[in-house]
Amino acid sequence: MSDLALAGLSDSLLFGAVLLYTLAMLGFAGEQASRRSHRVSAAAGERSSARESAAARTRMMAGAGGPALAAPAATPPPPPAQRAPSRAGAIGLALTGIGAVVHVGSVITRGFAAHRVPWGNMYEFSSAVALCAVVIFLVLVAGRRADRALGAFVMVPVVLYLGLAGTVLYTAAGPLVPALDSYWIKIHVFAAVLSSGAFLLSGMVALLYLLRCRHDAQVAAGRTPRFPLSMGSALPAAPALDRVTYGVIAFAFPIWTFAIIAGAIWAEAAWGRYWGWDPKETWSFITWVLYAGYLHARATAGWKGTKAAWIAVAAAGALIVDYYVVNIFVVGFHSYA
Amino acid sequence: MTVTSDREATRLSTAPEPVAPAPARRQSFLAPWRRAWRQLTSMRTALLLLFLLALASVPGSFLPQRGLNPVAVKQYFAEHSTLAPVLDRVYAFDVFAAPWFAAVYLLLFVSLVGCLSSRLRLHAKALTTAPPAVPRVLSRMPSAERWETDAEAGAVLEQVRTVLRRGRWRVVVRSDGGHEDADALSAEKGYLRESGNLLFHISLVVLLVGIAMGGLLGFQGTVLVKEGDGFANTVLAYDDIKPGRRFDPSRLVPFSFELDDFQATYGDDGKALTFLAQIRYAAGPADGQRPYALRVNHPLVVDGAKTYLLGHGYAPKVLVVDREGNELSQTVACLPQGPTFLSTCTIKVPDAAGEQLAFEGVFTPTTVQDPVNGQVASVYPAPENPALTVLGYRGDLGIDDGRAASVYNLEDRTRLTPIGDGRTPQKLSPGQTWDLPGGGSLTFVETTEWATFQVTQDPGKVVALVAGIGMVVGLCLSLSVRRRRVWLRLSPAGADRPPGRTVVEIAGLARTNSEAFAGEFARLVDRVRSTAPPRTPSEEPA
Numbered sequence: 001m002s003d004l005a006l007a008g009l010s011d012s013l014l015f016g017a018v019l020l021y022t023l024a025m026l027g028f029a030g031e032q033a034s035r036r037s038h039r040v041s042a043a044a045g046e047r048s049s050a051r052e053s054a055a056a057r058t059r060m061m062a063g064a065g066g067p068a069l070a071a072p073a074a075t076p077p078p079p080p081a082q083r084a085p086s087r088a089g090a091i092g093l094a095l096t097g098i099g100a101v102v103h104v105g106s107v108i109t110r111g112f113a114a115h116r117v118p119w120g121n122m123y124e125f126s127s128a129v130a131l132c133a134v135v136i137f138l139v140l141v142a143g144r145r146a147d148r149a150l151g152a153f154v155m156v157p158v159v160l161y162l163g164l165a166g167t168v169l170y171t172a173a174g175p176l177v178p179a180l181d182s183y184w185i186k187i188h189v190f191a192a193v194l195s196s197g198a199f200l201l202s203g204m205v206a207l208l209y210l211l212r213c214r215h216d217a218q219v220a221a222g223r224t225p226r227f228p229l230s231m232g233s234a235l236p237a238a239p240a241l242d243r244v245t246y247g248v249i250a251f252a253f254p255i256w257t258f259a260i261i262a263g264a265i266w267a268e269a270a271w272g273r274y275w276g277w278d279p280k281e282t283w284s285f286i287t288w289v290l291y292a293g294y295l296h297a298r299a300t301a302g303w304k305g306t307k308a309a310w311i312a313v314a315a316a317g318a319l320i321v322d323y324y325v326v327n328i329f330v331v332g333f334h335s336y337a
Numbered sequence: 338m339t340v341t342s343d344r345e346a347t348r349l350s351t352a353p354e355p356v357a358p359a360p361a362r363r364q365s366f367l368a369p370w371r372r373a374w375r376q377l378t379s380m381r382t383a384l385l386l387l388f389l390l391a392l393a394s395v396p397g398s399f400l401p402q403r404g405l406n407p408v409a410v411k412q413y414f415a416e417h418s419t420l421a422p423v424l425d426r427v428y429a430f431d432v433f434a435a436p437w438f439a440a441v442y443l444l445l446f447v448s449l450v451g452c453l454s455s456r457l458r459l460h461a462k463a464l465t466t467a468p469p470a471v472p473r474v475l476s477r478m479p480s481a482e483r484w485e486t487d488a489e490a491g492a493v494l495e496q497v498r499t500v501l502r503r504g505r506w507r508v509v510v511r512s513d514g515g516h517e518d519a520d521a522l523s524a525e526k527g528y529l530r531e532s533g534n535l536l537f538h539i540s541l542v543v544l545l546v547g548i549a550m551g552g553l554l555g556f557q558g559t560v561l562v563k564e565g566d567g568f569a570n571t572v573l574a575y576d577d578i579k580p581g582r583r584f585d586p587s588r589l590v591p592f593s594f595e596l597d598d599f600q601a602t603y604g605d606d607g608k609a610l611t612f613l614a615q616i617r618y619a620a621g622p623a624d625g626q627r628p629y630a631l632r633v634n635h636p637l638v639v640d641g642a643k644t645y646l647l648g649h650g651y652a653p654k655v656l657v658v659d660r661e662g663n664e665l666s667q668t669v670a671c672l673p674q675g676p677t678f679l680s681t682c683t684i685k686v687p688d689a690a691g692e693q694l695a696f697e698g699v700f701t702p703t704t705v706q707d708p709v710n711g712q713v714a715s716v717y718p719a720p721e722n723p724a725l726t727v728l729g730y731r732g733d734l735g736i737d738d739g740r741a742a743s744v745y746n747l748e749d750r751t752r753l754t755p756i757g758d759g760r761t762p763q764k765l766s767p768g769q770t771w772d773l774p775g776g777g778s779l780t781f782v783e784t785t786e787w788a789t790f791q792v793t794q795d796p797g798k799v800v801a802l803v804a805g806i807g808m809v810v811g812l813c814l815s816l817s818v819r820r821r822r823v824w825l826r827l828s829p830a831g832a833d834r835p836p837g838r839t840v841v842e843i844a845g846l847a848r849t850n851s852e853a854f855a856g857e858f859a860r861l862v863d864r865v866r867s868t869a870p871p872r873t874p875s876e877e878p879a
């Protein structure tokens with residue numbers, strides 16, 4: 001196949017992936033809706049489960065060295081409110097899986113069309129980041145570490161990202177400028193793509209955690225949450241969302257650190273200095289410091305829970321500034337795309 | 338034992354504890370200082386300083402910075418003549434060298450070092466002492482199980498110990514202080530988490546040391562070399578040099594090189610594809626020359642001095658013949674003005690007999706000429722149709738009085754008169770000659786190129802790299818290893834129970850990822866159950 005035909009195939013596959021992800025999102029949303037209607041009829045159970053998760057949090061704090069409150073752990077927690085069995089959710093998950101395979105196809109054909117790694121400009125970068133977010137989400141669901149119901153929300157930024165990539169940022173397949181033509185680009189950018197995908201995911205889950213906490217607070221206060229807080233009832237319990245956020249960030253942070261160091265090594269080889277506070281470097285640094293702040297917050301009294309989640313959201317925001325605002329509006333060494 | 342030992346038992350981190358409010362009684366004069374120090378080295382302060390560091394970096398990315406782009410700073414001053422000086426006063430154009438920026442990161446590192454010293458002590462203690470004693474009330478632990486068995490306590494304890502040892506737990510068997518006649522065991526695993534975390538934080542300090550070494554002892558210089566010319570690494574040979582505050586010029590590596598050939602290739606759209614500088618270099622005055630292909634991403638490394646290809650441009654070779662027929666040949670470095678390499682050139686001929694000569698104009702690598710007004714432009718960066726288009730001058734260049742003069746422009750035109758009408762530039766292709774009105778000639782002989790090189794010496798680089806590796810390794814350990822403890826207590830059931838009945842209590846505690854620990858704990862409980870089969874409390878022997 002000619003390069004041109006390959007590039008065309010890559011574009012079509014990306015379009016297919018966006019379509020599949022969008023349908024998957026609808027499937028997950030359908031599952032959410034059916035769960036929510038189930039929940040409304042079991043509002044009393046809901047309230048007790050919110051109290052239960054509050055008790056669980058107290059126990060966790062005791063375990064971390066806080067005052068040991070007598071919270072007998074021997075009694076097993078009541079079974080979580082019945083999950084509505086939903087075919088829509090299963091279909092959503094399957095569509096996400098197929099979408100990911102098609103998406104991988106798009107990335108690979110793009111690489112062959114351009115005769116290089118498929119992450120050399122902003123379009124390719126955004127596509128690869130979204131793919132990583134989807135794959136990590138699927139791995140979490142497969143390992144039963146995350147509820148697939150999160151899919152309805154996780155697919156939103158993914159589809160937005162890909163939509164943006166396919167339209168505004170689209171760049172025809174072509175070779176790299178000399179400064180980017182190094183094996184460090186493979187290492188540095190791959191690490192950045194992988195960790196960015198994970199950070200994007202964690203940012204979304206952190207938002208859901210905040211939503212769930214608000215929802216729980218209202219329920220505990222005896223009020224009926226209204227939209228958008230009402231969506232909280234279909235979400236996993238707050239501690240579970242917190243764990244997913246932390247787990248994904250704990251996975252991504254060392255990779256991001258490595259990406260920055262690999263970038264420094266590459267900059268040293270290309271420009272003769274390993275760090276120069278170029279805007280791109282500066283925002284990678286800001287993102288890094290904010291994630292370090294998140295990890296610290298989880299170990300600092302008074303900063304756990306919602307405050308830490310806000311930091312995770314802010315850090316994901318810094319990441320987006322790093323990619324979009326800096327690349328498009330600020331001129332630096334890295335403005336290659 | 339007391340409640341403090343239970344708190345000790347549940348502490349799985351060396352994180353500093355929250356700073357307690359000071360008691361109201363009178364204290365020694367050192368007390369406020371001690372309190373301030375505790376405050377500074379607390380987790381909360383570290384967190385706030387991290388946020389401050391992130392915040393302080395932001396203006397450095399949106400305002401032009403002198404260290405990165407001095408031209409953009411000048412432009413900013415021109416465009417915002419009232420705002421810019423105010424911003425400048427607060428170091429807004431030198432954010433990363435600003436005292437307030439330094440204050441944030443230095444405070445953070447003081448906090449870090451203070452925090453590290455106590456954490457290192459605590460961790461060393463944890464590594465060298467046995468896992469903490471069994472807490473009195475095991476049922477309070479996040480994971481806990483309790484049952485009765487008829488199995489013999491000593492044998493069960495021995496078996497569990499073997500199982501844990503095989504799983505690389507650190508195990509200590511003890512008779513329990515709080516419970517008479519109880520056999521007990523504490524075990525701990527995952528010390529590498531804390532070790533990794535400490536390695537990471539220590540590496541941060543080492544990184545700062547590496548950066549500081551580069552800033553003090555390193556140096557950076559740039560030099561322009563034309564094809565056929567050479568460069569020897571001395572301070573005077575550079576066009577521009579930025580030495581560190583403690584840089585010693587005698588540490589310059591005495592290498593030299595000659596630029597034989599520079600080549601660039603371009604795509605159809607005029608974007609550069611490859612750059613290559615073919616050089617011959619000698620590592621020292623006594624060494625022979627060796628060829629080297631210097632490319633982007635492939636610097637020349639000689640004893641810690643690295644030479645990079647930084648930029649390039651055209652250097653037309655010209656032959657000037659003066660009124661007396663003297664041939665004065667020179668190669669002029671022209672300065673590129675854009676992506677198609679239209680370049681400005683200034684040719685000064687101070688040695689021309691009679692009056693001095695000067696030429697000024699542009700070099701265009703792929704030349705097109707407007708048929709109406711005759712203006713030349715370049716449409717492609719490669720020399721496909723090169724031309725040199727110049728105006729000429731005669732007179733006094735004003736450079737004989739020994740002042741330093743730029744080679745790139747005519748600074749003093751007061752004593753120069755135009756050759757010809759002074760408005761119609763002469764366009765020359767390679768090989769063409771312009772016979773100057775009033776005698777003499779200018780020949781555009783051929784197109785050659787120049788390249789700029791950056792030479793850096795940074796003795797802190799290796800230190801920083803080692804620190805970087807330490808950071809990544811430390812983080813991987815710190816964020817993947819789980820630190821956890823389990824306790825087992827086997828105590829005789831009360832007098833009201835059947836004789837020989839033993840109460841088995843097992844509990845566990847993990848830091849982070851409690852789900853994974855829940856599975857591990859469940860498997861361990863199963864193992865213990867198989868050696869100490871449970872009996873229901875009501876089950877009486879027949």
Ligand code: HEM
Nearest residue numbers: 292295299350351352353378379380383448449452541815
């Ligand atoms: C220089 C800036 C610093 C950075 C970038 C940084 C980064 C980090 C990171 C990424 C972690 C996560 C590891 C984990 O979750 O286990 C961590 C943990 C930790 N840091 Fe820092 N740190 C810095 C300064 C400090 C300072 C000044 C202190 C002292 C107060 C400190 C104390 C700790 C402690 C105690 C932990 C372990 C938290 C826990 O037990 O989970 N760090 N740090």
